[in-house]
Amino acid sequence: MSVTNFYDLDLETKPDFVQCMKRIYAWYDGEIIDRVPVRFSAHNEEYDVTDIGGGWKNLRDKWFDTEYQVNRFISALDSHPWLGETFPMYYPNLGPNFFAAAITDSELEFGEVTSWGKPQILKEEDLERIAFRRGNSYYQKIIEMTKYALERCDNRFMVGYTDMHPSLDCADALRGTEDLCMDMFDEEEFVTALTEKCFQAFFPMMDEFHSLLKTKNQLSVSWMNIPSYESMHIPSCDLGAMISRDFFNQFSLPYIKKEVKHFRHNIFHLDGKGVANHVDELLKIEEIQAVQWVQGVGDDKPIMQWVDFIKKIQEAGKSIVVDLEPEGLEAFMDAMDPRGIYLCIPEKEPEQQRRIMDRLLKWK
Template sequence: MGANQTDRIELALKPDLADAEAHWLAFWEHEIIDRPLCAIRSPKDGVAGVAGPPYMAGRAGDYRAVAEQALAAAETIFWGGDAVPCYSPSFGPDLYAVWLGCELEFGDVERTSWAVPCVEDWLANSPIVLDPDNPWWRKTLAFCAVLAETFAGKMLVSHLDLHGNMDALLAMRGAVGLCMDLMDVPELIDQAMADVRATYATVDLAVREAGNMTAACGRIPVYHPERTNTIQCDFAALIGPEHFRRWALPALEEEAAHLGRCIMHYDGPEMLVHLDDVLAVPEITCIQWQPGAGNKPFIEWMDLLKRIQAAGKAVYVPCNTTNIRVYHRELDPALVYYQCGAPTQQAAEEALAWLKRNT
């Protein structure tokens, strides 16, 4: 169910938000209005480009400066079609485990960060809880609040890259330790997963409140006037179906049910053994297939994209104004989300017009 007309937000950087919202609501219902869902961005006519903040900007606490830079960059972008202006804060991919007690370390060149494994014995670390006074948790909420204040009426704060479920256990224990624990102490993993799963709704809602996310953009930029985000379990690439169904799948089902509708990040061929289980989750509406390093390019996975669509799920398709025509010939337009880049505003507008003429 969408937002009422009286609740609908307005964004200065997206004057046609109502039209985009209509396309998004149709997408979530696997329906189509006049073209497939297409979020297309390009440089904005008549303005000089401004670089956005680098990855993990804000770690020093300079939230206002980062927010102002993100807004300045967004003002130079044409947010075409169903693209919604937004910015997702991040201190790195392992932040969930850091909120649950790990230390956070940054690389020398500040291109990434990681959680320092903090669990040697699950019993000694039980129960796993979210400490509201955890310094990185407080920083996360403060950052979101400053972004929301700076962006008010202009753009949205996107949700975070939440690696909960087994990904959080992976960061807390390390890959070798966790894989051994699945075999040696499965009952302790049952409890650890129950603890981590119990934090998800609290984390999600607290971040939404801090970022004033009355309308939602996911970490992968999907939009809904109420609630959505990206879910994932990258650790699933290391385990078989039995372990996946025992530990990962129930967590993903809970996360998806909490969100109501979501996109799942699905990374690499090793994950395909679990695909049928994932496709059976009702609230997982769309799959973002990521082929992974060293594998054939995205456009050569057309059979997989069609398999996902045949199961009634949408597919996320990164594309440009040229190859979007290839995908459009091959894929069901009601079950696709095009994330498209264009060299100019005119090219973006022409691509949208082409989709309408050819749908």
């Protein structure tokens, strides 16, 4: 997309929107305009908001309360400075197993910050349960939340699409990790059939979400908050941490390759060092422009131990999303070439955010 074709959403909360998008498109291409993109956010910060509703009978009712979910986001808009490439963006969310529930009519269990499902595919005959039913309550709720957010955005925030996990990660949710891993040894045809069924609804569902967003001139964006004027997908295979390279290449990689061909921009969610065992095959996929590196917590969190790994991704011609603490910024900048780097820094103070952006302008 030509820089001259970039359009402005006229967000009153984000007057530098177009310039930020120019930085992101340069990043997709491994280049820099003036500085690397930087988002100021912390993990799960969207849940750090005072309840403005109440009276729910259970947590499911709270998650399904469309007005509450959207209004909770709106109530926090003015308290956020939205500096750097931190976009005011609401996306409807029922948890990472939404896709699995939507194609089986199964129920999710809800906690405060996530949801989960129970295995539904216990035998081969259960594969017939898997289908894209537009009347499914979870799918209809996501559509309702999206439409309500589009009605309320009023040039103050962006609206994105929900968290989507098709293919092998969906098979994992529906079969259960232990049983699915054993099936790879004993029931290869069953795993292949299950994964195919868990892929078939993906494009139709994503196309419907994007069509709905385009009615209000929205961009393609989801939970990672990195938009595209065209189409953007976050492929993943968290189960990759539990399986061998041979099984990953057999059961997951073909579907990742299918998924990414449908979208202009793809940012692979590389969730930890277990999934990183498969990075060599992922780096060969031309349609993946970038990798989001999630190094983990505890001893895995300090970023400097991953510098060589991040350089490997850069050298393969891919851009990369890097999470680091503010105190680790200087050492990281000294060690790294900035091209293709997108920083996520959990800094809340606007003055400190501005200092960081000023410092990044000198990173060449």
